[in-house]
Amino acid sequence: METLANLESFIRSAECGSFSEAGRRLSVTPAAVSRNVATLERNLGVRLFHRSTRKLTLTEAGETFRAAIVGNLEGLQAAIAGISTGSEEPAGLLKVSLPPTFGTTHILPLLPGFLARYPRVRPEWHFENRQVDLVGEGYDAAIGGGFELLPGLVSRTLAPAHIVAVASPAYMAGRVAPIRPDELAALDGIVMRSLQTGRIRRWSMRDVSGQEVEAVLSQSFVVNDPAAMREAALLGLGVAMLATADILPALENRSLVRLVPRWYCDAGAISIYHASRKLVPAKTRAFVDWVADAFRKNRLAERFAGSLG
Structure with missing residues (x-):
């Protein structure tokens, strides 16, 4: 009968393609993982991995064995966890x-x-x-x-992760409030440049009827952090597209007001x-x-x- 350690080492190594990464996930040394897999191969009498200096890949026998045990291994782990944590105090x-x-x-x-x-x-x-x-x-x-x-x-x-257009009451004083998202372009825009793509983030807004209109803000002030966008909007520097979750206190105390209130962006x-x-x-x-x-x-x-x- 194989030990759970041997089987876990095999499954994690197959998932990671590396004894080192598998060891990190299992909180053991890479040498221990390699030793467990070698013991499993010896006991089964088959080679489970093709080994190279860069990556592990499953042999045909290894892939067949992985598919056969992966679900059963999860069941064993769950049974062990149920016994060990069923009455455990969170700690x-x-x-x-x-x-x-x-x-x-x-x-x-x-x-x-x-x-x-x-x-x-x-x-x-x-x-x-x-x-x-x-x-x-x-x-x-x-x-x-x-x-x-x-x-x-x-x-x-x-x-929900919804994005809305906001500005400070001081900024909107004396300005005509936009009615549709495409009218936001007439105001000063506080926009964010993505750290991942280097591009200015653009949004398409929708209303409850499902109609969609692109909201294109002018690039009056560009930042790379949503918290900075919020602070810039509070300072009266222009209009920002921000998550309602990040500005809820400001909306509720009216230090920011929502523009085109029938419209929002759905970010999931x-x-x-x-x-x-x-x-x-x-x-x-x-x-x-x-x-x-x-x-x-x-x-x-x-x-x-x-x-x-």
């Missing part, structure tokens, strides 16, 4: 990735209550504008939008991501439920919805 390091503005505005205020309820959890939160590799980088959870749902990852939708959903629900540690499960419950109690999905005007 340990909780590594989470969050967008800076959204995270500090809406998630960080939830932490005192969460820690009071689960005092053995030690949060390590990374505020960053990027899509992290949850498994490869060792994150327990990530909050954001548009993450690629790779095998083994699941998402739980929290709220804000979700919380974590590893397969079959193997969720108690600390991660508690955090996901805590955040989802807070969104429900505070009606954040409704308040973030640009479609509601």
Whole structure:
């Protein structure tokens, strides 16, 4: 009977194409992974990988074996996790990735209550504008939008990710308020240049009837960070297209006003991501439920919805 360590080392090496990366995901040394795979090959009497200095690739026998065991291995892992975590108190390091503005505005205020309820959890939160590799980088959870749902990852939708046009009351004083998105071009635009593409981000706005109109802002002020866009709009420098989640306090206290209020951009959903629900540690499960419950109690999905005007 093969050990679980040998089988896990084989599956992770097949996924990663590398003993080093598989070792990082399993929290063991590359040498240990290589040794486990070699033991498995010896016991089976077949070579499972073609090895080169750059990459591992499965042999025909290796691919057949991987397909045969991958589902069963997940079941074994789930059974072990169920026994070891079923009555476990949430504890340990909780590594989470969050967008800076959204995270500090809406998630960080939830932490005192969460820690009071689960005092053995030690949060390590990374505020960053990027899509992290949850498994490869060792994150327990990530909050954001548009993450690629790779095998083994699941998402739980929290709220819509809607973008609206805003400006300060001081900037709009004495100016004619636009009625349609294409009229925004007559105003000073605060726009963002993408760090990934180097291009100015452009949006197409829609209304509740489904009609779509492109919103092209003048490039009066260019930045590379949404938080800077928000601050520039608050300073009265012009019009910005911003996520309702990032400017909700400013909209509710009227330090920013929404322009063309019938129109919004749909950027998908804000979700919380974590590893397969079959193997969720108690600390991660508690955090996901805590955040989802807070969104429900505070009606954040409704308040973030640009479609509601």
